[in-house]
Amino acid sequence: MTKARxxxxxxxxxxxxETLAELLDEQNMTQTELAERMxxxxxxxxxxxxxxxxxxxxxxxxxxxxxxxxxxxxxxHESEYRAYLARLEEEKKYEEWFPWLNQMPINELKRIQVLPxxxxxxxxxxxxxxxxxxxxxxxxxxxxxxxxxxxxxxxRRSMADRSDQYAVAAWxxxxxxxxxxxxxxxxxxRRFQEALCEIRTLTVLPxxxxxxxxxxxxxxxxxxxxxxxxxxxxxxxxxxRWINGRPxxxxxxxxxxxxxxWFTFFHEAGHLLKHGQEFVFLDEKWDANDLGSFEEEANTxxxxxxxxxxxxxxxxxxxxxxxxxxxxxxxxxHPGIVVGRLQHEEIIDQSWMHDLKDTFAWNNxxxx
Numbered sequence: 561m562t563k564a565r566x567x568x569x570x571x572x573x574x575x576x577x578e579t580l581a582e583l584l585d586e587q588n589m590t591q592t593e594l595a596e597r598m599x600x601x602x603x604x605x606x607x608x609x610x611x612x613x614x615x616x617x618x619x620x621x622x623x624x625x626x627x628x629x630x631x632x633x634x635x636x637h638e639s640e641y642r643a644y645l646a647r648l649e650e651e652k653k654y655e656e657w658f659p660w661l662n663q664m665p666i667n668e669l670k671r672i673q674v675l676p677x678x679x680x681x682x683x684x685x686x687x688x689x690x691x692x693x694x695x696x697x698x699x700x701x702x703x704x705x706x707x708x709x710x711x712x713x714x715x716r717r718s719m720a721d722r723s724d725q726y727a728v729a730a731w732x733x734x735x736x737x738x739x740x741x742x743x744x745x746x747x748x749x750r751r752f753q754e755a756l757c758e759i760r761t762l763t764v765l766p767x768x769x770x771x772x773x774x775x776x777x778x779x780x781x782x783x784x785x786x787x788x789x790x791x792x793x794x795x796x797x798x799x800x801r802w803i804n805g806r807p808x809x810x811x812x813x814x815x816x817x818x819x820x821x822w823f824t825f826f827h828e829a830g831h832l833l834k835h836g837q838e839f840v841f842l843d844e845k846w847d848a849n850d851l852g853s854f855e856e857e858a859n860t861x862x863x864x865x866x867x868x869x870x871x872x873x874x875x876x877x878x879x880x881x882x883x884x885x886x887x888x889x890x891x892x893x894h895p896g897i898v899v900g901r902l903q904h905e906e907i908i909d910q911s912w913m914h915d916l917k918d919t920f921a922w923n924n925x926x927x928x
Contacts, residue, residue: 573644660701727793735810747782798824800831819900830861
């Protein structure tokens, strides 16, 4: 995970022209003499000294010849000065950008060390704002809105829009950063569908065993799996999307039970295999009512992969734990997944057999 950092930013950077003026004083050299030694118009020298004209590579080499100060020094000084001026100009706009900062899940992003642990007031606000822009990889809130705000028009959700859009955007960005450096082969839908057979067998394993196998099986088929802890306000179990032409499944542990985790994974796999690249599928709760056709298709896909249709007729008879466990072993999945299906179809009460489900928790050291 990207760690927060507070870059070194000096309070003030002097203009290269001031350094040049000091050199002239030290050597009792006039601007006219310097212009003659460099073969430059006097006006150009005066503009450089007054900060109105930048030091170019050609000028830097000429200054190196005259003062024996390396050209690299002049170019670095010029670059730092121009960046400092740009920063001052940008900071004039911060006042109007602070409301955008305040809408973000700042405390949570500080907790996971994406933002520096600073109180959001005074001069700290500028530091937090710059860190947030860096996190999202945008130049201003305007660009953020064009990318992440307008991305909402591409959302296909499993239920009404109940999540905070800023928390969702931060959660999606954490996934983007996690997959950015991943190298994977070209996506092969046939190979991915074959991989799902192997992945289904992983449901009986504990997370520390299935996680590397799950990621590897997806990656070999050209699908990148991102595991990102949920953020407060982002009521998202998972997402399926395409990033730079690569399919990505992103999962949280929202709900924390293994039946939801595995259903969500196969649900997102269904989106990748069945639906277009132009959408961002956000799944906030897999048992929601009034689903669109895409979500219904993905739900059916997941249900059939986890418990194939030929076993459906046996489900109503599974009313006691011993039968659920025996059924799960026979078809090769975790009994908690069977319990989730029975609860969803109201074959058993929502409060029954919860002890057959596993509860997942993040290993922070593994996901920092």
